[in-house]
Amino acid sequence: MPTTDEAVAQAALDTQTGPTSPTAADSGASASASFRSTEQYSSAGLTTDTARVDALARALLGAVHQVISDHEVTYPEFQAAKKWLMDVGEGGEWPLFLDVFVEHAVEEVAARKQTGTVGTILGPYYLPGQVQLTTPATLPARPDEAGTPLAFRGQVTDTTGAPVPGAVLDIWQADEQGYYSGFAPDIPAGNLRGVVTADVEGRFEIRTIQPAPYQVPTDGPTGALISAAGWHPWRPAHLHLLVSAPGRRTVTTQLYFAGGEYLDSDVAEAVKPELVLDPTDVGDGSREVTYDFVLEDA
Ligand code: MBD
Ligand code: FE
Numbered sequence: 001m002p003t004t005d006e007a008v009a010q011a012a013l014d015t016q017t018g019p020t021s022p023t024a025a026d027s028g029a030s031a032s033a034s035f036r037s038t039e040q041y042s043s044a045g046l047t048t049d050t051a052r053v054d055a056l057a058r059a060l061l062g063a064v065h066q067v068i069s070d071h072e073v074t075y076p077e078f079q080a081a082k083k084w085l086m087d088v089g090e091g092g093e094w095p096l097f098l099d100v101f102v103e104h105a106v107e108e109v110a111a112r113k114q115t116g117t118v119g120t121i122l123g124p125y126y127l128p129g130q131v132q133l134t135t136p137a138t139l140p141a142r143p144d145e146a147g148t149p150l151a152f153r154g155q156v157t158d159t160t161g162a163p164v165p166g167a168v169l170d171i172w173q174a175d176e177q178g179y180y181s182g183f184a185p186d187i188p189a190g191n192l193r194g195v196v197t198a199d200v201e202g203r204f205e206i207r208t209i210q211p212a213p214y215q216v217p218t219d220g221p222t223g224a225l226i227s228a229a230g231w232h233p234w235r236p237a238h239l240h241l242l243v244s245a246p247g248r249r250t251v252t253t254q255l256y257f258a259g260g261e262y263l264d265s266d267v268a269e270a271v272k273p274e275l276v277l278d279p280t281d282v283g284d285g286s287r288e289v290t291y292d293f294v295l296e297d298a
Pocket of ligand 2 (some may be wrong): 214
C-alpha cells in the first residue's frame with residue numbers, strides 16, 4: 001500500500017517523451033537554463049567594487065599570460081582555445097564546466113570559515129521546488145527504477161549536539177545509469193529528487209536507490225577537452241543534499257559510497273573523507289546507512 005507521501009511523490013512524476021539518449025546539448029542547455037532561473041544568477045554582476053574587480057581581473061589575466069609565456073603557446077593553439085571557449089558557451093556548458101573544474105576551489109575557500117557538517121560543491125544539477133515529503137520518505141521513482149534500494153537515516157543537530165526541529169533535507173541524485181532527471185530526456189520530472197522534512201528531533205529516514213557514478217557528457221566541448229587531455233570524465237556515485245533549518249546556515253554537501261569507483265580521482269575534485277558512507281547489506285538485497293548532520297548557527 002502506498003503511503004500518502006508515496007502517492008504525492010508518484011503524482012509529481014510527469015509522463016515522458018520518447019526514447020533518446022541524453023546528449024551534452026540536452027544537459028548543457030538545461031543546466032544553463034536552470035542556472036539562469038536561480039537567485040545566484042539574478043544577484044550576479046552586482047559587484048561595483050572597482051579595486052576588487054581590478055585585483056581579480058588583473059590576477060586572472062596575469063595567470064593566463066604566465067601560462068602562455070611559460071608554455072610558449074602558439075597562434076594555432078590560441079585560436080583553438082578561442083574556438084573551444086565559443087563552443088562551451090554555444091553548447092550551454094559553462095555551468096557544467098565551471099562546476100566541474102572550478103567550483104571546488106571556491107567551496108574550499110568558503111569552508112575555511114565554516115563549522116558543522118563538511119560541505120562540498122553544489123554542481124549544475126540542483127532544481128528547486130521539488131516534491132515536499134515528511135519522514136519517513138520515499139523519493140519519487142519510476143515503478144521499475146533500477147538500483148540497489150537504500151535506506152538513509154540520521155539526525156540533524158546543532159553544534160552542541162541538540163536536536164534541530166524543523167530540519168529540511170533537499171536531496172537529489174543520479175539514477176542507476178548516472179543520469180539526473182531534468183537534464184536527461186527520458187527521465188520523469190522530479191525523479192529521485194525530494195524535499196524531506198525531518199521530525200521534531202531532526203530525525204529522518206529517506207528511502208531511495210544507490211546512484212551510479214556520473215560521467216561528464218563526452219559529446220560536448222567539456223568532454224572534448226577531457227578526452228583531448230587524456231583525463232577521465234567520471235565523478236564517483238553521490239547523493240546531493242542541502243540541509244537547512246530556521247536560524248542555521250544551510251549545508252550544501254554530497255555523500256559518496258565507500259569502495260566505489262573514482263572516489264580517489266573525482267574529475268570535479270569534490271570528495272572529502274568525512275563524506276563517504278559505508279552502507280551495510282540488510283540481507284534482502286537492500287542496504288542501509290546512517291549519517292548525522294550538524295548545522296552551525298546562521
Ligand atoms: C555532477 O553530478 C556534479 O555533481 C557536479 C559537481 C558536476 C557535474 C555533474
Ligand atoms: Fe552530481
